[in-house]
Amino acid sequence: MEENKKFYLTTPIYYPSDKLHIGHAYTTVAADAVIRYKKMRGYDTYFLTGTDEHGQKLQRRAEEVGQTPQEFIDHIVAGIKELWQLLNIEYDDFIRTTEPRHQKVAQALFQKIYDQGDIYKSEYTGWYCTPCETLFTERQLVDGKCPDCGRPVELTHEESYFFKMSKYADRWLQFIEKNPNFIQPASRKNEMINFVKQGLEDLCVSRTTFNWGIPVPFDEKHVIYVWFDALVNYISALGYGTENDSLYQKLWPADVHLMAKDIIRFHSIIWPIILMAADLPLPKKVLAHGWLMMSDGKMSKSKGNVVDPVILVERYGVDAIRYFLLREMGYGLDATYSEEALVNRINIDLANDYGNLLSRTTSMIEKFQGGIVKTPAEPTEFDAELIAMAQEVLPQFEAYMDKIDPANALATVWKLVNKANKYIDEAAPWALNKAGQTAKLQTVLYNLAEVIRQTTIMISPVMPNTAPKVWAQMGISDRAEKQNWESLVWGGFPVNTKIERGEPLFPRIDFDAFLKEQEEKAAAAAAAAAKAEAAAKAEAEFVPIAPEITIDDFAKLDFRVAKVISCEKVPKADKLLKMQVLVGKEERTIVSGIAMHYTAEEMVGKQLVLVANLKPAKLRGIESCGMILAASHGDKMAVLEVPAEINPGGRVK
Numbered sequence: 081m082e083e084n085k086k087f088y089l090t091t092p093i094y095y096p097s098d099k100l101h102i103g104h105a106y107t108t109v110a111a112d113a114v115i116r117y118k119k120m121r122g123y124d125t126y127f128l129t130g131t132d133e134h135g136q137k138l139q140r141r142a143e144e145v146g147q148t149p150q151e152f153i154d155h156i157v158a159g160i161k162e163l164w165q166l167l168n169i170e171y172d173d174f175i176r177t178t179e180p181r182h183q184k185v186a187q188a189l190f191q192k193i194y195d196q197g198d199i200y201k202s203e204y205t206g207w208y209c210t211p212c213e214t215l216f217t218e219r220q221l222v223d224g225k226c227p228d229c230g231r232p233v234e235l236t237h238e239e240s241y242f243f244k245m246s247k248y249a250d251r252w253l254q255f256i257e258k259n260p261n262f263i264q265p266a267s268r269k270n271e272m273i274n275f276v277k278q279g280l281e282d283l284c285v286s287r288t289t290f291n292w293g294i295p296v297p298f299d300e301k302h303v304i305y306v307w308f309d310a311l312v313n314y315i316s317a318l319g320y321g322t323e324n325d326s327l328y329q330k331l332w333p334a335d336v337h338l339m340a341k342d343i344i345r346f347h348s349i350i351w352p353i354i355l356m357a358a359d360l361p362l363p364k365k366v367l368a369h370g371w372l373m374m375s376d377g378k379m380s381k382s383k384g385n386v387v388d389p390v391i392l393v394e395r396y397g398v399d400a401i402r403y404f405l406l407r408e409m410g411y412g413l414d415a416t417y418s419e420e421a422l423v424n425r426i427n428i429d430l431a432n433d434y435g436n437l438l439s440r441t442t443s444m445i446e447k448f449q450g451g452i453v454k455t456p457a458e459p460t461e462f463d464a465e466l467i468a469m470a471q472e473v474l475p476q477f478e479a480y481m482d483k484i485d486p487a488n489a490l491a492t493v494w495k496l497v498n499k500a501n502k503y504i505d506e507a508a509p510w511a512l513n514k515a516g517q518t519a520k521l522q523t524v525l526y527n528l529a530e531v532i533r534q535t536t537i538m539i540s541p542v543m544p545n546t547a548p549k550v551w552a553q554m555g556i557s558d559r560a561e562k563q564n565w566e567s568l569v570w571g572g573f574p575v576n577t578k579i580e581r582g583e584p585l586f587p588r589i590d591f592d593a594f595l596k597e598q599e600e601k602a603a604a605a606a607a608a609a610a611k612a613e614a615a616a617k618a619e620a621e622f623v624p625i626a627p628e629i630t631i632d633d634f635a636k637l638d639f640r641v642a643k644v645i646s647c648e649k650v651p652k653a654d655k656l657l658k659m660q661v662l663v664g665k666e667e668r669t670i671v672s673g674i675a676m677h678y679t680a681e682e683m684v685g686k687q688l689v690l691v692a693n694l695k696p697a698k699l700r701g702i703e704s705c706g707m708i709l710a711a712s713h714g715d716k717m718a719v720l721e722v723p724a725e726i727n728p729g730g731r732v733k
């Protein structure tokens with residue numbers, strides 16, 4: 081390796097239209113792990129991330145919540161930065177496309193390409209997908225919807241500037257031929273080649289129907305198309321074209337642009353052609369990983385199936401989440417997220433395999449050797465197998481990380497972890513101890529300590545918080561020279577080190593208990609919500625108390641006990657029952673609106689309270705002589721009943 085070779089890696093700049101989810105976290109965590117790895121390998125690294133803050137989508141989102149776009153965005157960007165801090169992301173720069181340092185460069189580049197005649201004014205008629213910020217021709221739509229995300233598109237017709245992409249199609253194809261590793265994985269490369277071969281159309285690079293964007297420098301009615309604006313971030317962040325362009329000089333071209341497959345077209349076709357037109361070097365590699373899927377499709381805010389990384393980190397810890405994300409998603413492939421898969425990775429890979437290797441080793445060193453790692457004897461054939469595997473794993477791990485394939489890199493380390501666990505079972509140090517085979521015992525325990533040291537160095541870029549805990553337990557916290565990449569030569573563990581056995585690194589998670597707890601929490605929350613809803617409803621239904629009356633007013637009302645002798649439904653009236661009631665000796669007909677709550681049969685024999693001196697009224701042609709009392713609240717109603725010991729005709733006061 082050349083001394084101080086540079087390595088410049090970028091993530092997409094995310095839209096701050098919502099909180100980011102674990103899909104976004106995947107890309108950024110992968111980038112961070114690769115950067116940490118490259119740093120350990122002596123590279124002069126530079127890691128750029130940021131936010132893509134213009135465009136129709138953001139303008140609309142802000143309008144929806146009654147904020148200016150900048151207010152809306154600032155809030156979300158603050159949350160994104162906090163998320164990266166929580167996930168232990170060590171970026172060198174965070175570019176925001178609303179920053180003047182970016183806007184100047186985007187405008188200058190637009191102007192440069194215009195001046196040389198590669199941008200021209202015309203009219204655009206087509207279909208716009210706002211979530212994807214992409215224009216499509218009628219022909220490109222699938223079932224009238226966006227061919228990329230399947231969502232509805234809007235017809236747009238406007239004056240626009242166009243970028244002469246078509247002019248560069250052949251040059252692009254030649255470039256790809258000469259640089260066969262430019263687009264990774266190869267399957268994506270073939271897709272892109274096919275896309276270009278089908279005929280590259282000029283790209284609409286300005287909009288006039290909204291104004292949340294960078295003004296076209298020579299025509300302020302237009303804003304620069306958000307994707308043109310966004311892609312430029314990879315050089316604007318380095319000060320390209322400004323007086324202070326030392327970073328650009330040092331770092332460009334980028335070594336890798338990392339992203340998911342959804343935006344590979346923008347990075348592998350549009351961006352290189354912009355650079356060709358501007359006569360600038362092209363990035364070395366554009367790499368698209370797959371999507372993190374939910375059981376019901378791609379994770380996306382509009383579907384409402386997103387998983388918040390903040391919650392996962394609180395629940396399981398940052399290193400477990402980083403490990404899970406990187407281990408689960410195979411190179412270029414999609415992966416399906418489930419909390420169960422996450423817990424399985426924690427329980428099996430981290431608690432059982434790696435965590436146990438550490439705790440078994442430290443406990444045996446403590447028990448059999450007073451906590452001291454002792455000098456090993458010459459390896460036997462049996463030991464040699466473990467050592468050989470360690471020596472094989474290292475270059476494989478490096479090759480995978482260099483290729484940006486963390487899943488396979490981690491799988492490779494786990495081969496060694498598992499081998500070491502098997503080595504314990506087979507060597508049976510407890511038996512060696514019992515048999516007094518001290519030299520053999522010392523060798524086995526030394527080899528285990530060395531495997532722990534080597535695997536921990538390899539996984540430290542993925543789990544940066546775990547490594548220091550392991551160094552502490554292995555007694556080499558202050559031995560930095562034993563923790564670096566150069567020390568990955570078998571036999572580096574310092575003998576006579578006193579180890580310090582500690583807590584398990586990754587306690588096992590009882591997933592069933594967790595699920596039960598979640599269910600109980602959900603049930604309690606649902607019960608509380610129902611209670612609150614009932615209270616709110618009661619409040620809303622409470623009829624205000626009527627104005628005050630005097631006792632004389634009240635005395636005018638003559639309430640009597642009335643016994644129902646017979647009852648029937650009033651034909652063609654859903655709500656009415658007709659009753660014959662007995663009041664003293666007198667029989668009366670009463671019509672009452674209670675048929676929704678009582679059947680005619682139920683009413684017979686009941687003793688009710690009747691307003692006996694109410695002026696008779698006709699209901700559906702039947703004269704009702706009085707009114708019975710009923711209590712009601714909301715949609716519930718009950719007639720007032722009087723016990724049988726009071727005879728019909730008795731007074732109610």
Ligand code: MSP
Binds near residue numbers: 092102106339372379
């Ligand atoms: N703003 C553009 C990018 C401009 S780069 C010059 C954009 N932003 S985005 O917020 O939609 O982010 C897309 C990127 O987020 C994907 O390319 C990928 O890196 C990451 N992911 C978003 N959802 C993801 C999954 N479900 N799975 C994996 N990666 C995901 O596009």
